[in-house]
Amino acid sequence: MNSLLELNQVEAHIQKFHILQGINFGVKKGGVTVLLGRNGAGKTTTLRTIMGLNQVSKGTIRFKDEKINDLPPHKIANLGIGYVPEDQGIFGELTVGENMRVAMKKEDEETTRRMEWVLELFPDLKKFWKKPGGALSGGQKQMLAIARAYVNKNELLLIDEPSKGLAPIIVDKVTESIEQMKENTTILLVEQNFMMASKIGNQFFIIDDGKTVHEGQMEELKNDKGLMKKYLGIS
Amino acid sequence: MDLIIGLTVNGLATGMLIFLLAAGLTLIFGLMSVLNFAHGGLFIWGAYTGVWSFQMTGSFIVGIIIAIITGLLLGLVTERLIIRPVYGNHIQQILITLGFMLVLQEFIKVVFGPDQKAVFPPEILQGSFLVGDIVLIKYRLFIIAVGLLIFIVSSFILKRTRVGLIVRAGVMNKEMVQSLGINIKLVFMLVFMVGSGMAALSGILHAVYSGVIYAEMGLEFSILAFIVVVIGGMGSFSGSLFAAILVGLAQAFMAYYVPALSLAVNMLLMTVVLIFRPQGLFGKG
Numbered sequence: 001m002n003s004l005l006e007l008n009q010v011e012a013h014i015q016k017f018h019i020l021q022g023i024n025f026g027v028k029k030g031g032v033t034v035l036l037g038r039n040g041a042g043k044t045t046t047l048r049t050i051m052g053l054n055q056v057s058k059g060t061i062r063f064k065d066e067k068i069n070d071l072p073p074h075k076i077a078n079l080g081i082g083y084v085p086e087d088q089g090i091f092g093e094l095t096v097g098e099n100m101r102v103a104m105k106k107e108d109e110e111t112t113r114r115m116e117w118v119l120e121l122f123p124d125l126k127k128f129w130k131k132p133g134g135a136l137s138g139g140q141k142q143m144l145a146i147a148r149a150y151v152n153k154n155e156l157l158l159i160d161e162p163s164k165g166l167a168p169i170i171v172d173k174v175t176e177s178i179e180q181m182k183e184n185t186t187i188l189l190v191e192q193n194f195m196m197a198s199k200i201g202n203q204f205f206i207i208d209d210g211k212t213v214h215e216g217q218m219e220e221l222k223n224d225k226g227l228m229k230k231y232l233g234i235s
Numbered sequence: 236m237d238l239i240i241g242l243t244v245n246g247l248a249t250g251m252l253i254f255l256l257a258a259g260l261t262l263i264f265g266l267m268s269v270l271n272f273a274h275g276g277l278f279i280w281g282a283y284t285g286v287w288s289f290q291m292t293g294s295f296i297v298g299i300i301i302a303i304i305t306g307l308l309l310g311l312v313t314e315r316l317i318i319r320p321v322y323g324n325h326i327q328q329i330l331i332t333l334g335f336m337l338v339l340q341e342f343i344k345v346v347f348g349p350d351q352k353a354v355f356p357p358e359i360l361q362g363s364f365l366v367g368d369i370v371l372i373k374y375r376l377f378i379i380a381v382g383l384l385i386f387i388v389s390s391f392i393l394k395r396t397r398v399g400l401i402v403r404a405g406v407m408n409k410e411m412v413q414s415l416g417i418n419i420k421l422v423f424m425l426v427f428m429v430g431s432g433m434a435a436l437s438g439i440l441h442a443v444y445s446g447v448i449y450a451e452m453g454l455e456f457s458i459l460a461f462i463v464v465v466i467g468g469m470g471s472f473s474g475s476l477f478a479a480i481l482v483g484l485a486q487a488f489m490a491y492y493v494p495a496l497s498l499a500v501n502m503l504l505m506t507v508v509l510i511f512r513p514q515g516l517f518g519k520g
Contacts, residue, residue: 072418073414074415074418077415078416089411102401152416
């Protein structure tokens, strides 16, 4: 087995629009793999397609060597993939505690330990345990979304733009939490904030117009101003 | 004063019957966004199978159990065969469920005959209590107790158990629930079955309450349930209870004081709510 997750020539449509036109990449076990690209390049669609929320029209997606692109989302999640969507997907009328309880697949020792760990990492969640999810601040919602994905023993976490709309101090907190999580879990991250991505990412793939156009180690990208300007608009 | 209490008990009993029918409807709409006009069909099937087994065995408990089982099974069949192909399309849902409602209604006539049937309460629930000068009819109190019990148990399940949390979460964000590893289609099916079981329970209880059953009563009664769902707010369980009691009381008092307006009052209530609060009294804006 070369990669934990492997996408091979994946294509996907949303209604009549051909969004993904050939996505190829593999996520190695351990560390953080970052998907980079301009707005509308297809990064979020890629994560949604891995989760089974969008249909694959062509190509294959394999997780631990098992083809998953015909599986419904709940089966994909139960294989050990956690998902933090771009809009965080918080259940606004449920309390923080209830949001966590819906997410917990088991109530065993391991899950309890992970819950304690994640509450130590995000003390705000403990503080606002009985507060409705919808009443949390943007940063607290993001913490809850990440905690909910981490509380189960997932082998892979898909995290979509965790820094979006957050104050810099909260971005630092989220960055720190992902850095700690990557010690135990493989992470596939979509991130527009290059500072954050370059700080925690190990390998990267650039998506442009629905295709993977470049890959490499994050350290190389930091030094390649031409590539950054061409595909990410960063000069 | 005796009259007021008597009318209130009548209104509460009618309200609880409507609540049992409306609660299933509102859960089904809230979670699945399905407009199920076949709900009245499940109500009459519950009434007929329940009454039939009650009369065959002499046990009202058996009648209630058979009615609920009929509702659960018909709910399963309805969800799998009728609803599943039309998820996400309200126009198709209205057409196909209305059509299925008529099929269920006509099929009642095939199985049980087209004539009205008289129904009598079980011996234990016949008669009344006298509290001071106030006469309280036993069966009406029984209906109120069953309605309250169902509301309390359902609220407990929805608010305190993980299954209930999943159902509430599913109403808010189906995709996220699936992404957490939960089979939302199975949850949909179970909710649909429970909603159908409640409709069937309402059917058998109403059959004994009204003393007569006929195939068309499902459609008539389900219109009241839809009014309640609209007044209470689509998807709101507590809203359904509140609106059902409101409609039941309005109907009971109007039937006594202004009989000509007893049916119109519910429409009037719905119109007023739609004008001033289109999302319903307990609905989210």
